[in-house]
Amino acid sequence: MWFPITQVSINPLILAIIGFVVGVLGGFFGVGGGFLAGPMMFWAGVPINFVVGTDLAHMTGKSIVAARRHRALGNVDIRLGALMILGTIPGIEAGAQLIERLESIGNVEEVVGLTYVFILTSIGLFTAWESLRAIRIRRTDQLEVQEVLGIQSLSYRSRLLRIPPMIKLRVSGIEEISIWAIILVGALTGLLAGFLGVGGGFLRMPLLIYLLGVPTHVAVGTDLFEIMISAGYGTVSHALKGNVDILIALTMNTGAAIGAQIGAVMTRYFSGPIIRFLFSFLPLIAAVLVLLRLAG
Template identity: 35%
Template structure:
């Protein structure tokens, strides 16, 4: 069932796009990640232009984050004070990211930049996740106990001026730290179409020192508003959001997330993390190969 994507300017099989969204939703339900960092590469592999893939993936992440935020609000798992600071930083970063995105578009380097950033980020994150998962599996099999480090905010965070109290997180730190963290995530959201949770969550745990019970909910709160803002900025500036593509992805991801949550309850978390790490590394390798492969047709003719 072919359908025309007006912004991407190509025809695609709607069932394939829904299937890709379903796969990302399945991973989201299984591993507790937003899935935006896999949506863009998968769309690029299918043939969607990287600019449209990144912009449309951000809108899909917005829709997928709504239910998660409400669920955590009901469990009192959101630090709204911290979340608002992160959102402000994220919106600032979104405007900065829009400028970078347009600059790369004008110089013709946006596709290469997206590919390189994904290779570096997914390769690094996948490697760290694989190392941590293998250590946990080894400890589980040998019966040893891994030493858990006490979480406390980073010394650089402690050195920042103008401290505020974040009561829900039990922190007394400078708001500049979450503001900068939010801005970095906003830039990545604009350029790569990711929600940023795979960077935000570790940073909130190990840099800001937030307790685990409020990290995921607060991260989703920030992701919801920043991806919403990023989508609006993309729609009004870069004109790269394909609403048809985003809608098809959302249909698949909402359905896939339900099944992913069921599968997650049947597998041990150590093996789940290792499986996710391997998938992230495979995507990074495929992106790296795509950057180095010589295309079948070096030149193409297109109507302007």
């Protein structure tokens, strides 16, 4: 199939399959999947200057579908997501400014790459350790609940930040928490996303769980809600620069729409610790991909 915007011919079935695979992962784990979709799109023949913008457009559509399904399942805390955005946007800008300063010094790719590897590896190993501990607790105590945390001290300490105004997050099951704690988590994920050049899903989902105490299923759905907005903003920015092939994005979304629905529904059949354990492999895979790129 000929795509006139990028001036390339690509088998649409390949693009739909890429969208489907990334859609399942996004719907199940609450991530954008750019770490996987980007290289696969480039391999399929999408020009490198169109990969990021087109992936963001595809990510926006996929996240809308997945977030709607998760909301129907009761897994989206809109109040939490909206408050996080207040911190995410300035955080992204601060991260981008930090990148510009590093570029003036030099060696920015090595610094960003190694920071990315360190953070992803830390997230992957910590999540694997905590989720395995939670699985053992659930089995030993014969608990029937969906959500068990292997470590609760971090979220407990964040609740001690009692700077008004305080807010109740009914969907997340949080009786009272400072708005500033939520904005701070949003700013932290935005800063890292702007600095590392990633969507933030890898970072946001664990922080929602471990720092704020949000249940895993709600963290997944709320993360997708935020990705929907941030990816939409990024799509408009790249489209104004002429870096989005909307036809490729729509072709990918034919598969992503189905995959996102499947991934979202699948979360009903897995407990929080199992979802977190499976999620722990994604940051580790992404870290390996970054290391391979740096080595090459």
